[in-house]
Amino acid sequence: MEKVDLHMHSHHSDDADYPVAELIARCVREGVTTLAITDHNSAFSFAESDKWQSDTLNIISGIEIDCTFQGRNFHLLGYGFTPSDDFTQVHENFNDIQRELVPVKLAKLREFGFFIDDEHLARLANGRLPQEEQMGEAILEDERNANNPLLLPYRSGGARADMPLINFYWDFFGPGKACYQPVTYPALEEMADLIRDNCGIPVIAHIGANVKEEHEAILELMLESGVAGIEVFSSYHDDELTQRLYDFALEQGAYVTCGSDFHGRNKPKIEVGTCRYNSEQLVEIKRFLDIVSQ
Incomplete structure (x- = not known):
């Protein structure tokens, strides 16, 4: 079956280590035919990856933005956008926040x-x-x-x-853990608008990694706030949650996407192209790909 992976990280993410060329070569080796590199708060990889486009490899622009929604932090994926200074500003704002947090985090660890x-x-x-x-x-x-x-x-x-x-x-x-540092990122609604303003499609990432219950209720509010799709197939979703999210996305008319969240050595059990979907579900993923590639 065709392999699609729309969530992976290159060395443009602070917590990943693969150069773009090596990451794409890994995707080719694993049989991935459509991919997006979605670095954390960075769209810099697309300028490098776009040159690898071919008749057998479709590469979509991507980003994963830290954002806040109703007091909780989530990750918002953006696809198919035209890179602009807006995304450079996202990157700079995130680094400003992290620069203040790093010494606080180190002090917390030293307390142990x-x-x-x-x-x-x-x-x-x-x-x-x-x-x-x-x-x-x-x-x-x-x-x-x-x-x-x-x-x-x-x-x-x-x-x-x-x-x-x-x-x-x-x-x-993690939230509630001893070294957790509360932080407010840009509002999800604002980041969804930013992605749309640059001709992209906003998709909420791996909801199962961020909340443990009431997924549909939270997603419904997100869809009302400008999110257009749901990352249904994810390394963080078990079969039961995946099916619920898939059914919910279809009911809501939301786009269905898939992503491994490959990082390299920080997450060694996660490989590119390992999303599990059947042929019927692949049709829904390709419906999104048809739109985002226009």
Whole structure:
């Protein structure tokens, strides 16, 4: 069956590591025929990826924007837009917010007795603002933390060792966790308008990763606020939630999309092109692709 993956990250995302060319080569190797690189708050990858367009590979412009809706933070995907200075401003605004939060996050981690080598963390960040996963990596690699029992779940054989870096993020920085820092991002409604103003289509990402209940009620409000589609097929959705989201999208007349959320070594269990959909569901995904490619 045709492989479509509309959610993946290149090194233009602070928490991913694949250069655009390597990411596209990986997609080709895995049989992906339509893709979008949706870097966090960055549209810079499209200028690089667009040159790989061919008769056998369809590449759509993409971005994933941190935004706030009714007091909760979500990720809004944008597709098929024309890159402009609006997206550069999104990137700059996000970096301004993160620049203020990084020292606060590091101070919280040090309260747990974790040793953090600032120079090592800077090397891992490679000139970018360090993200929570890189903080976890620096902590895990620091020999001074070798006997800290809080880190045992993330070491070889531990309960959280399957994806230690992203699990460290969720366990320490997820909503309600000890190092969580409340932050207000641009309003979802404003970001949906921005995407539309640049001829794109706004789609809410992996709702199952952001909330655990009342998915349909929240999505209905989002659709009323300018969101046009739902990422139904996601690495974060089990079969039951996927079917509910699919049925809901059809009932609401919303677009249906799919995405792996590939990051590279931060999420080693996630591979490009691994969205699970059947031939009937693929028809709905291609309906979206027909619109976004116009």
